[in-house]
Amino acid sequence: MGASAPTLRLFAVLLLGCGSAVARVGFGSLQDFAIGAALLLIGVLLIWILQPGTLGLHRWLSLCAAVVLAGIAMAAVRVGFVLPCAVVGIGTVLAYGALIRWSLPLRWPQRTPAIAGLALGPLIVSMLLWYRSPSLVSFLLLGLAAVALLELYARAPHTAHVIDSGIARGARAVGQGVTAVLATLIMVLLVIPVNVVSRMFGYSPLDGGWASRSSAWVPVATDGVRSESGEPAQARSMAMREPRPNKEVRRRGHLRLLVPVLALVVVGLLMGVGPIKLSLSDSAQEVATQQDRPSTFTRPFEEDPAFKDAPWAQNLRVNLLDAWNNLEFNAAVGGWRIKDVSSQYINVSNGERRTTAADPALGDPIVIWFFGGSAAFGAGQRDEHTIPSELVKLAQDQGVPLEIHNFAVPATVNWQSAMLLIALLQSEQKPDLVVIYDGANDVALQGVLAAQGKGASPQPASLIDGELDAVLKKRATANAAQGSETRQTLLPPSKARTPDKELTPAASGQMVLQRYGSGIEVIRKFSELSSVPVLIFWQPDIRTKQPQSSADADTLAAVKVDQGSLRAWTETSDAARAGLSALGVTDLSGVFDGQTEPIYWDTVHTNELGSRLVAERMLKELQPKLQDLSKQQG
Numbered sequence: 001m002g003a004s005a006p007t008l009r010l011f012a013v014l015l016l017g018c019g020s021a022v023a024r025v026g027f028g029s030l031q032d033f034a035i036g037a038a039l040l041l042i043g044v045l046l047i048w049i050l051q052p053g054t055l056g057l058h059r060w061l062s063l064c065a066a067v068v069l070a071g072i073a074m075a076a077v078r079v080g081f082v083l084p085c086a087v088v089g090i091g092t093v094l095a096y097g098a099l100i101r102w103s104l105p106l107r108w109p110q111r112t113p114a115i116a117g118l119a120l121g122p123l124i125v126s127m128l129l130w131y132r133s134p135s136l137v138s139f140l141l142l143g144l145a146a147v148a149l150l151e152l153y154a155r156a157p158h159t160a161h162v163i164d165s166g167i168a169r170g171a172r173a174v175g176q177g178v179t180a181v182l183a184t185l186i187m188v189l190l191v192i193p194v195n196v197v198s199r200m201f202g203y204s205p206l207d208g209g210w211a212s213r214s215s216a217w218v219p220v221a222t223d224g225v226r227s228e229s230g231e232p233a234q235a236r237s238m239a240m241r242e243p244r245p246n247k248e249v250r251r252r253g254h255l256r257l258l259v260p261v262l263a264l265v266v267v268g269l270l271m272g273v274g275p276i277k278l279s280l281s282d283s284a285q286e287v288a289t290q291q292d293r294p295s296t297f298t299r300p301f302e303e304d305p306a307f308k309d310a311p312w313a314q315n316l317r318v319n320l321l322d323a324w325n326n327l328e329f330n331a332a333v334g335g336w337r338i339k340d341v342s343s344q345y346i347n348v349s350n351g352e353r354r355t356t357a358a359d360p361a362l363g364d365p366i367v368i369w370f371f372g373g374s375a376a377f378g379a380g381q382r383d384e385h386t387i388p389s390e391l392v393k394l395a396q397d398q399g400v401p402l403e404i405h406n407f408a409v410p411a412t413v414n415w416q417s418a419m420l421l422i423a424l425l426q427s428e429q430k431p432d433l434v435v436i437y438d439g440a441n442d443v444a445l446q447g448v449l450a451a452q453g454k455g456a457s458p459q460p461a462s463l464i465d466g467e468l469d470a471v472l473k474k475r476a477t478a479n480a481a482q483g484s485e486t487r488q489t490l491l492p493p494s495k496a497r498t499p500d501k502e503l504t505p506a507a508s509g510q511m512v513l514q515r516y517g518s519g520i521e522v523i524r525k526f527s528e529l530s531s532v533p534v535l536i537f538w539q540p541d542i543r544t545k546q547p548q549s550s551a552d553a554d555t556l557a558a559v560k561v562d563q564g565s566l567r568a569w570t571e572t573s574d575a576a577r578a579g580l581s582a583l584g585v586t587d588l589s590g591v592f593d594g595q596t597e598p599i600y601w602d603t604v605h606t607n608e609l610g611s612r613l614v615a616e617r618m619l620k621e622l623q624p625k626l627q628d629l630s631k632q633q634g
Contacts, residue, residue, distance in 0.1 A: 009099050009100060010047055010051070010100070012095070012099055013043075013047060013092060013095040013096050013099050013100065014040070014043045014044065014047060014092070016091065016092075016095040016099075016120075016123065016124070016127065017043050017046075017088055017091040017092030017093075017094070017095040017096070018039055018040055018042070018043040018088050018091070018092065019127065020087070020091070020127035020128065020130045020131040021039050021084040021085075021087045021088045021091070021130065022036045022039050022040060022088075023131055024084065024130065024131050025039065025084060026312070026382075035084070038072050038075065038085075039084055039085065039088045041068070041072065042069060042072055042085060042088045042089060042092070043088055043092045045068055045069050046069075046089065046092045046093060046096070047092065047096065050093070050096050050100075051096070051100065072085065073085060082359050082361065083136065083357075083359065083360075087127075087130055087139060090139075090143055091123070091126075091127060091143075094119070094123050094143060094146050094147070094150070095123060097119070097150045098119040098120050098123060098146070098150060099120075118149050118152075118153070118163055118167065119146045119149035119150045119153065120146075121149075122142040122143070122145040122146045122149070123142070123143070123146040125142055126138070126139045126142035126143055126146070129142070136360060299558055299601075300313075300314070300317060301313035301314060301316060301317040301380075301601065302314040302317070304598075304601045305551050305554065305555075305598040306380070306551075306555075306598040306599060306600060306601040306606070306607040307601070307607060308598070310607070310608075312345065312382070315344055315345060316345045316346075316380075316381075316382060319341075319343040319344060319345045319346040320346060320379060320380075322341065322343060322346075323338055323341045323343075323346050323348065324410070326338055326339045326340075326341055327339070327410075334416055334419060334462055335409060335411065335412050335416040335462055335464065336409055336410060336411055336412070336464065337351050337409055338351070338353075338377075338409065338410070345382040345383060346378075346382075346383060347383055351407060351409070352405050352406060352407055353377060353378065353383065353386065353388075353406040353408070354383045354406075355370075355383070355386065355388045355389050355392060355404045355405070355406050356383075356384050356388075356389035356392045356393060357392070357403070358392055358395075358396055358401035358402055358403060359396055359401065360401075362396065362399060362400070362401035363401060364401070364633055365401035365402055365403035366400070366401065366402050366403065366432045366433065366626060366629050366630065366633070367403045367404075367405070367431040367432045367433070368388075368391075368402060368403070368404045368405070368431055368432065368433045368434070368435055369404075369405050369407060369421070369424065369431040369433075369434050369435070370387075370388045370404050370405065370406045370407060370408060370435050370437070371407055371408055371417040371420065371421060371434070371435070371436050371437070371438070372408040372412065372417060372436060372437040372438040372539070373408060373409065373410060373411060373412045373413070373438050373440065373441045374408070374410035374411065374412075374604075374605065375387075375408075375437070375438075375440065375539050375604050375605055375606070376406070376408035376437040376438065376539075377406065377408040377409065377410055378406070378408075378611065379410065379605045380601055380605045380606055380607055380608075380610075380611075381606075381607070381608045381611050382608070385608040385611055385612070386406060386611055387437065387611045387614050387615050387618070388404040388406045389404075390611050390612045390614075390615035390616075391404060391615045391618065391619060391622075392404055394612075394615055394616060394619050395619060395626070400626055400630060402626075405431070407420060407424065408437070411441065411462075411463050411464065412438070412441060412462075413438070413441045413442050413445050413461075413462055413463065413515075413519070414436070414438050414439075414441075414442055414515075414516050414519035414520065414523075415460040415461075415462070415515065415518065415519040415522070416462055417436060417438060417519065417523070418519045418520075418522040418523045418526075421434065421523060421526065421527075422522070422526050425526060425527075425530050425532070430530055430531075430532055431532060432532070432533075432629050433532065433533055433534070433535070433622075433625060433626075433629065434523070434527055434532055434533070434534040434535070435534070435535050435536075435537070435618075435622070436523065436534065436535070436536040436537065437537045437539055437614075437618075438537075438538075438539060439516070439538040439539050439576075440539055440541055440603075440604040441463060442512055442515065442516045442576075443512055443541075443569070443572060443573050443576060444463065445461060445462070445463055445512075445515070446508050446509075446511060446512045446572060448461075448463055448465075449461060450500075450502070450503065450508065452465075452499075453498075453499025453500055454499075454500060455500050455502070455503050455508060455511065456500035456501070456503060456511060457500065457511075458511065458514050458515060458518075459515075460515060460518060460519070461515070505567075505568050505569075505571035505572045505575065506571060506572075506575045507575075508572045508575070509571065509572045509573065509574065509575020509576040509577075509578075510575055510576075512572065512573075512575075512576040513575070513576045513578075513579045513580075516576065516583075517579070517583055520536060520583050520584075520585065523536070524584075533625060535586070535621065535622060535625065536583075536584065536585045536586065537585070537586045537587075537588050537618060537621070538577065538580055538585050538586065538587045538588060538589065539588060539589075539604065539614075540588050540589050540590070540591050540592055540604075540614070541573065541589065541603055541604055542555060542556065542600040542602075542603050542604070543556075543561070543566055543569050543570055543573070543603060544570065544573060544574075544589045544590075545590075545592050545593060545595075545600075546590070546593045546594075547593075547594075549595070549596045549598075551596070551597070551598040551599075552600065555598075555600050555601065555602065555603075556603075558602075559602050559603055561603065573589075577589060586621050588614060588617060588618070591613055591614055591617045592610065592613065595613070597609065599613075
């Protein structure tokens with residue numbers, strides 16, 4: 001097998017082979033830590049098998065290593081991390097071949113002095129892509145490219161050397177080009193502007209002081225002075241002495257410098273650094289998505305009991321705030337949507353949040369579209385632990401592969417989910433099943449409408465209608481002030497609407513149910529037209545949890561829910577939930593009853609324990625439909 005490879009190079013093999021998979025899994029929980037440790041162990045054992053004696057161990061222990069690898073593989077199938085194991089295995093073997101052997105077949109000579117550098121390119125790219133967005137196809141294709149290059153290095157080293165030399169020359173040329181571009185930018189953006197400013201204000205940073213028409217030299221009258229031996233008192237030099245400005249010249253220079261500094265301060269104030277704001281945009285065109293968003297939630301996650309065992313809580317809070325600040329208005333469905341987001345724990349692409357993928361070894365998956373508000377989106381959970389991701393993992397343990405697309409949108413009510421579903425059914429490949437998980441926002445909408453005097457209106461509405469009304473009124477007022485010509489193009493002013501009379505909590509619940517039922521009816525009709533079954537779940541709320549634990553009481557106090565508002569909300573919710581069974585909606589309000597461990601971090605959003613409990617209950621309800629779909633596919 002050859003001599004032992006350098007230790008540092010072996011560490012590089014381990015890092016390159018395991019780094020992306022371990023980083024992808026993370027260490028957010030004890031299970032993640034165990035999986036990461038298992039992946040690292042796989043890399044170490046593979047290196048041990050490929051390079052006996054490297055770690056100070058005997059050859060015959062390779063058999064023990066193979067047994068341990070088999071045990072880890074069985075655990076991977078059971079727990080559900082087969083793909084990361086495969087990535088580590090393939091990546092470690094390829095990295096070893098590129099950095100240590102120059103080849104893959106063990107019967108070929110080992111060439112430790114050189115590295116198959118060209119093969120490292122696709123290998124590194126495959127690892128980076130796996131960390132960014134796991135794709136087995138792209139990983140395998142790039143792995144095959146690395147294998148082909150390793151074969152080239154092993155069978156035709158002269159050709160590989162020529163290729164490496166060409167790449168080196170190309171790299172040098174690129175480096176020279178980059179240097180030239182950077183030098184040009186420095187000259188244009190720094191040197192020339194500084195030179196112009198120095199000439200305008202009589203200052204050069206390369207001089208010993210300020211340029212002035214008057215002399216800046218300090219008189220030196222020692223040239224004619226002789227020492228006792230008759231020699232000059234100071235040694236003469238042919239070099240020009242550096243000018244030293246006197247105090248008066250320095251003072252004039254400082255006063256000159258004050259002029260551009262004051263100018264920059266004034267410009268900064270006008271551009272918005274200070275209270276005066278200079279803007280080229282029309283303030284009447286500002287939309288609700290530009291309003292200030294919260295810099296935190298009810299309380300920081302890292303201080304919330306629901307995240308007491310989550311060292312990643314602070315980073316999750318930052319990622320969630322970034323997502324919340326990345327909203328835009330989607331007029332097609334009358335609500336928000338989150339623009340593309342890429343972060344450690346929250347990733348959104350084309351309106352879909354990333355969800356754990358099923359093991360391809362289980363066969364063709366059942367495709368599910370998942371809709372709802374922020375609780376369905378997974379506010380308070382990492383990508384791998386949202387309700388859809390937990391459903392995938394739980395179903396996988398039962399041998400059922402699921403492919404769930406999470407289209408949930410924060411601050412969305414049921415009617416908006418219906419509109420989004422209709423749009424997707426027209427433009428996307430149809431799923432096998434649609435799942436709706438909502439309800440809390442529809443109850444909250446009743447309070448918003450009541451505050452606007454519209455509590456008795458059965459018409460569909462959204463939580464952001466009030467914000468949009470304010471923006472439109474602001475725009476109409478601004479346009480009306482521009483002149484009579486503009487006023488002629490405006491719609492006639494609307495008459496003031498007589499506010500609805502205040503409803504009792506029970507009556508408010510009936511209005512919630514009526515609006516919610518309208519959305520359910522639309523969802524069922526269009527799903528039926530598309531031949532797609534749909535299951536709808538009403539989400540739990542801390543205010544309906546029984547019994548209330550001390551952690552629940554602390555959370556209610558943190559979100560400032562007093563007994564009066566708690567009673568009114570509960571009565572409204574109870575009245576709405578009483579009609580859910582007639583709509584064919586499964587009520588999950590009691591899913592957390594009896595739980596004493598902190599789950600909620602506000603009235604509706606939960607930690608990852610909460611998402612798993614919801615997924616477990618939801619899967620029980622989904623199982624009959626999943627069995628039917630599996631039979632149809634089989």
